Amino acid sequence: MTALLEVIGLTKRFGGLVAVKDIDLSINAGEILGLIGPNGSGKSTVMKCIMGIERPNAGTVKIGGLDVAGWPTHRIARQGVGIVFQHARPLHRQTILEHIKLALLPDNLLMLATDHGVTRRAEEIAARVGLSPVVDRLPRTLPFADLRRLELAKAIARNPKVVLVDEPFAGLTSAEVADFSTLIDSFRAEGHAVLLVDHNVKGVAALVDRVLAMYLGERVAEGTAEEVMRNETVRRVYLGGKIETAARPEREGKNRTPLLDVRNLGVLYGKAIALDDVSMHVGEGEFVSVVGLNGAGKTTLFNAISGLVPHSGMINWRGEALAGRTAGAIARGGIVQCPETRELFGDMSVRENLDLGGQQLVKQEAATQLEWLFSLFPILMARQGQVARTLSGGEQQMLAIARALMMKPKLLVLDEPTLGLAPVILEQLSKAMETLRQTTDITVLLGEQNVTFALPHADRVYVIEHSRVVWEGDPARFAEEAGAGYL
Incomplete structure (x- = not known):
């Protein structure tokens, strides 16, 4: 035939x-x-x-x-x-x-x-x-x-x-x-x-x-x-490969009122449904991963939380509604997003990008935060005089995360941090994330397609598919149920 x-x-x-x-x-x-x-x-x-x-x-x-x-x-x-x-x-x-x-x-x-x-x-x-x-x-x-x-x-x-x-x-x-x-x-x-x-x-x-x-x-x-x-x-x-999970020290605020509470969130792009009735929460000190394929709605969810797109439904931060607040006010209030596109100032040096992130801090506080970030990402200390656009993709991603951390966020939102990175850079980034998870009380909301990166750094996991949350649970259970259900 x-x-x-x-x-x-x-x-x-x-x-x-x-x-x-x-x-x-x-x-x-x-x-x-x-x-x-x-x-x-x-x-x-x-x-x-x-x-x-x-x-x-x-x-x-x-x-x-x-x-x-x-x-x-x-x-x-x-x-x-x-x-x-x-x-x-x-x-x-x-x-x-x-x-x-x-x-x-x-x-x-x-x-x-x-x-x-x-x-x-x-x-x-x-x-x-x-x-x-x-x-x-x-x-x-x-x-x-x-x-x-x-x-x-x-x-x-x-x-x-x-x-x-x-x-x-x-x-x-x-x-x-x-x-x-x-x-x-x-x-x-x-x-x-x-x-x-x-x-x-x-x-x-x-x-x-x-x-x-x-x-x-x-x-x-x-x-x-x-x-x-x-x-x-x-x-x-x-x-992304074999799925592994890792235990984490118990955090004091685990069972308190959620730091972030999202209910019945909806977002339209024109007439297209980008998010449909999405509900989720993040507790203080938690690492929460939102996994889903490209186009599922992860970035739209984060942009709604950060005040970058109009939405229906409710987003509460520390028990108060974010409705009506500008993106700048939300960031100053403690929700800092590191976007998928990084958005670095390419003609500025590494140090200048970091200083911009910490401009609201007093001098000694900024110096202490910078020293801590250089220990977390040592390559940035060696590159601090280098223009940002001349960095490798992996170094740019580290700089984008470090700049967000310079703001001392209460909730760090990371959107697809592993996108396009080489395996050796993924390993370095993974170690930095685990250091954050094991040694600090920072709260992280991570969006990823690569579940082998997202799961080890998670206390809980949401799966988003075609604009809706279709699964919620702990990483170990996701590891058991992943595969055909995710694909």
């Missing part, structure tokens, strides 16, 4: 970066292939190369046996490829029905006088995806899920042989995920070949026939969802 979609040796470079390296995949009629991988793994680039949005440097892309690699997007679409984008870009002056009718129009300008059946067919498609009640409305008046339904409706209207679906469940509620799964499954039932791109196996497991896992542009595993979830390489990519 000739595959409807066959990709052989696909390679894409951006300058010196190899984003996709020698990828092979094939999808038959009536089959769904899940393409998974963390952010930066290359999966979206593969999809863009298939669709002609990016031009591959090497390899073939065959649609029904015809090589279309390097063709412009409109020619590939005419050959029978449709794409369902994660982010809708509708025409703002056209109604929902008009959008679907536009998708039904023929490509030939000489055939624009379409038959009267177009309206009826558009109404049928709207009904199929659940848009019948809103066909006369404009896109800006619709919730996020309906905009995603519109993208599916346009794909159905084009009736492509091959359907590419990008992150179909991002920003949706569990009920909406079930509806979308049914709609995507209908493509398979009608004999289309479907490529479903997502972050993790768990999100697509119930839908797909096979899974192809990527990491750093390369294929790392392929098989059924169960086989890929058990694959040691995939587990290492997502979990």
Whole structure:
């Protein structure tokens, strides 16, 4: 049987970066292939190369046996490829029905006088995806899920042989995920070949026939969802390696009123749900890890706590609501975030960055804190006259954490501190974290995808998935239950 979609040796470079390296995949009629991988793994680039949005440097892309690699997007679409984008870009002056009718129009300008059946067919498609009640409305008046339904409706209207679906469940509620799964499954039932791109196996497991896992542009595993979830390489990519836990001295404030209490937190980015009814707490002196794959909502949670994004729900700090406080006031009140992007002053020296962090301290207090930080991160003492942007990635991360600690926070919020770091730097960072955990009373809220870094430094663990907290417990129990449940 000739595959409807066959990709052989696909390679894409951006300058010196190899984003996709020698990828092979094939999808038959009536089959769904899940393409998974963390952010930066290359999966979206593969999809863009298939669709002609990016031009591959090497390899073939065959649609029904015809090589279309390097063709412009409109020619590939005419050959029978449709794409369902994660982010809708509708025409703002056209109604929902008009959008679907536009998708039904023929490509030939000489055939624009379409038959009267177009309206009826558009109404049928709207009904199929659940848009019948809103066909006369404009896109800006619709919730996020309906905009995603519109993208599916346009794909159905084009009736492509091959359907590419990008992150179909991002920003949706569990009920909406079930509806979308049914709609995507209908493509398979009608004999289309479907490529479903997502972050993790768990999100697509119930839908797909096979899974192809990527990491750093390369294929790392392929098989059924169960086989890929058990694959040691995939587990290492997502979990980071063997999971270990470590005991910690009991802290005096363990059972007191929580230092931080988050209840029913919700955050929207436009119409997309970034956090949905999230509740959690952090006790005084605790190390709490929030683990989840990229895009799960960890950074949004931390930004809400730090006063950087508007939110619904309640955030209490030391028994008082943070609502109405600015990000600066929250930081001065003791919640200090070390962001994923580090946000160092690149043209300033290491010492100048640290001095800025400690500017609110009196001179002797700042000197004592600096001395302690140089013992925690000795490399920073040797580098204190060096411009921050010339440091290695690992040294920059240490400086970002040290600058946050110069503020003497009561709660240190660390967002993905291990992102992109080499194993030797991870080990140094891990030792510093354990020193903090074992020898100080500092409270830490850590967000990580790499659970082998997050668990040893945790008293409790939350798992966040698709904008919701789905698991809470101690690290030992997480270690027992990790694997397929996390992936």
